Amino acid sequence: MHTTIRKLLCFSLTLAFLNTTTLVLAQSTASTASTLVPPQIASAHTIFISNAGGSNYFNMFTGGPDRGYTQLLNDLEKWNRFRIIQSPSAADLIFEIQAIALTTASLGNDAPGGYDPQLVLRIRDPKTNAILWTTTANVRAAGRQKSRDKGFDKSVAVLVDHVRQLTGEQLTAEQTKAARDNTRAPNSEKILFGTLIGVGVGMMGFGIYKVTHMSQPKLPTPPTSPCGTPFCPI
Missing domain, CATH: 1.20.58 (Methane Monooxygenase Hydroxylase; Chain G, domain 1)
Incomplete structure (x- = not known):
């Protein structure tokens, strides 16, 4: 026991x-990242976006596994921090995005089928193909198609906000909350x-x-004699 x-x-x-x-x-993570980020990330001007694909799990989203690539391209164009070019060899950095869905059947999370969907963004050096930095964002796959797509896009926005931090940009209160909620x-x-x-x-x-409430064993009661004591005088 x-x-x-x-x-x-x-x-x-x-x-x-x-x-x-x-x-x-x-x-x-945010407090330690600033001292570890390779300087070429902050100094980069041009990037090439690479689509590393994804699993069939992401077919539940509009655009399938490629949605991460198209949404990342859209968000980075809106940010306008980097110039996006079509030649990886001519870029200062390569942004490689991949959609993965790890099996987590025992966790019981929101993902149907026991999966934990995530978006992974790897920042590579075009000259050496070395990974300079990797950041991830969870994808909350719940509700109808519109809700799932909206949650997916929020995850891509979190990835971009992570890159903002890598370049030294301060996030707004709303962006900070979104990044915190995603973790x-x-x-x-x-x-x-x-x-x-x-x-x-x-x-x-x-x-x-x-x-603490175990009953104590009872000792056997000795037999009594007619005189009321264990032993009677003869």
Whole structure:
């Protein structure tokens, strides 16, 4: 019984630690990025956008796996920070976008079919093809087509906001909130996490109750004699 209680307590504490660690790492990314970013990202003037494709999972969005490429191109043109050219060898940087959907059947998140869809943006050096920086954004695939597409586009906007930070640009309060919300777990994951913690604590409490209220074994009552004592004089 004591071993079971210890296992449940360790399980609950581990879940709490992992959740806290994820949030801390997400919050510390912006503060550490400025000192690690290769200087050629901030000094770049021209970029080439590469489409690394995506899985069939993204067919649920208008435009399919290529939606990430077209939306990124659109957002970068609106930002007008870089001049987009058609020759990768002549560009200062290559922006490579890919749509991936990792299997997470045990997580119970918002993604149907047990998948965790993400957009990955890799910034490469055209001369060496080395990856200078990689940033990601979660994709919330929920609701009808229009809602899914809107959520997808918000994820691309988050990627662009990450690049804004890499170049030293300050984000607005709205952009900061959008980036922060994108790193947070969906509501269903929060519910699952809370449920697991609740079950673990409940089982631990039940185990403690059982241990502290265990009935003591009763000793056999010695037989009595007619005289009222264990032994009677002869």
